[in-house]
Amino acid sequence: MSKYGCLRPAGMSDDDDDDDDDYFFEDVKKRNYPSRKDTRKDTRKDTRKTENDFDDVFVDEEHDHENYMMNACTRGDLKALQDHLRNVVYDVNKSLHTGWTLLLYAASSVQPEIIEYLLTLDADPNKNKEGFTPLMALCNSTKETTEKSLKCLIFLIRANADANLTNKRRETALMYACMSQNAEFVAELIKHVNDINVCDSDGKTALSYATGANKPDIVRILLEHNADTSLQDKDLLSAKDIADRKEFAEISALLAKDEEEKPITCEVFDRVTWKDLFPDLYPRKKEVLDNYVLSMLSGMGLESYKILFQGINLKTFLQLTEDEVRHLGIDITIYREQFLEGLEKFHFKKWNVGILGNTKNQNNINSAYLYFYLYCRLIRKMISVYQQFILAPRKINPIGLYR
Numbered sequence: 097m098s099k100y101g102c103l104r105p106a107g108m109s110d111d112d113d114d115d116d117d118d119y120f121f122e123d124v125k126k127r128n129y130p131s132r133k134d135t136r137k138d139t140r141k142d143t144r145k146t147e148n149d150f151d152d153v154f155v156d157e158e159h160d161h162e163n164y165m166m167n168a169c170t171r172g173d174l175k176a177l178q179d180h181l182r183n184v185v186y187d188v189n190k191s192l193h194t195g196w197t198l199l200l201y202a203a204s205s206v207q208p209e210i211i212e213y214l215l216t217l218d219a220d221p222n223k224n225k226e227g228f229t230p231l232m233a234l235c236n237s238t239k240e241t242t243e244k245s246l247k248c249l250i251f252l253i254r255a256n257a258d259a260n261l262t263n264k265r266r267e268t269a270l271m272y273a274c275m276s277q278n279a280e281f282v283a284e285l286i287k288h289v290n291d292i293n294v295c296d297s298d299g300k301t302a303l304s305y306a307t308g309a310n311k312p313d314i315v316r317i318l319l320e321h322n323a324d325t326s327l328q329d330k331d332l333l334s335a336k337d338i339a340d341r342k343e344f345a346e347i348s349a350l351l352a353k354d355e356e357e358k359p360i361t362c363e364v365f366d367r368v369t370w371k372d373l374f375p376d377l378y379p380r381k382k383e384v385l386d387n388y389v390l391s392m393l394s395g396m397g398l399e400s401y402k403i404l405f406q407g408i409n410l411k412t413f414l415q416l417t418e419d420e421v422r423h424l425g426i427d428i429t430i431y432r433e434q435f436l437e438g439l440e441k442f443h444f445k446k447w448n449v450g451i452l453g454n455t456k457n458q459n460n461i462n463s464a465y466l467y468f469y470l471y472c473r474l475i476r477k478m479i480s481v482y483q484q485f486i487l488a489p490r491k492i493n494p495i496g497l498y499r
Contacts, residue, residue: 162192169198169214172207181217188219195225203230206240208247221255227263235272235285245281259288266296274306279313282306292321299329307335312346325351364390389413396438401426414439 161184168177181188188198199219202210211230215221222229234248253259259269270289273282286292292302303323306314315335319325328334333341336351363384385402388410393399404425405413416424418436426432 159193162194165198166192166194166201169201169207169210170205172205172210174209174213177210177213188214188217189223191223191225197223197225197230199223199230200225200228200233203248203252204233204237204239206234206237206244206248208244208251211248211251215251215255219255221252221257222261224261224263227261227265229257229261229263229269231257231259231261231269232263232267232272235269235281236276238276242278242280245277246284249281249284253288259285260290262294262296265298266294268294268296268302270302271296271300271305274302274311274314274318275309279311279317282314283317286317286321292318293324293327295327295329299327299331301327301335303327303335304329304333304338307338307344307347307351308342310342310344310347312344312350315347315350319350386410386413392438392442396435398426398431398435398438401431414442 165177165180165186167173168180191197197219199211199214199221200223202214221231224230224232231249231252234245234252237245262268268289270282270285270292273285277285295301300308301323303315303318303325304327306318323335325335328337334351336348339347339351364387385406386409389405389408390399390402392413393402393405416435416439418432421432421435426435
């Protein structure tokens, strides 16, 4: 019994035994009252949970906001988009939670009014996702009419959309257009393309894409713009090979005709001035073909291989070995032997300009004689003057060099 019986609440008797008190305190001990440390921990947990809840709500609201604008762009609902952007501060070049911009969605859905409106808000026509630009999205789309597609194309090009950009697979807008658009669209786009023969990461060109999509009208346009039919992809397939495999007869005929009629052309370097006799002092372009080399190839009957000898001067040409000729690309044995036999005849024959091959232009022959003669005289004179200068230094009259 407690000795402070007077402190008991009313209604409790002093005669209660000790068992009641033991029960009361035993019950208190069994309860799990949290410590101050546990209380603070739970408070922090609740705070973090509340903050996360707020973040989730904010993200959901932002996604709802972006989804609303995306739907307006894809549906072409200009008024809804204008009203929404009028009430919020928003950067039109910001990537949405999907990674795309509003302009990418509008271009992919072929919505000219939306594209025009976004461009007036300074939307970047070249802002992309992994290299995939709004122009590529437009070219890849099969939605809407050709008229609408052309309108979108014009708006983007006027805003300086770059038709020569590539994505992470090195694909271009022209490649997408050759698959998905018609000839009228491609004819307009190709005006803004620098090189129609660029290849993607698989070695395919725009011509390969048009061929694979069985679009002969687009193939014609590409051929008119000098598409290279000889290029092969990583599987060593040319556009003609692709057409043959897929049995696209019309395209196969177009490509076969182009291969037969297309001449092999390259820029020829002709010695016109005295500077052309000194390539070390006045370098020439690497892509040109020396006219003497061309004459010799013509004399050997191997002019069809002339493109392989671009950038090779006459001295190097005359010293080519069989391995070097094979490395250049003359891989047919009979033609290599024909080439080496022609070189041997040249080396063992007495010098004559006619050795350089057959030519019908007498002026060229006279020019060759003249430049070779002047070149020899100039070298002899320079050596002579140099020796005189070393042995007996004195002032030299420059005019004397040409007497």
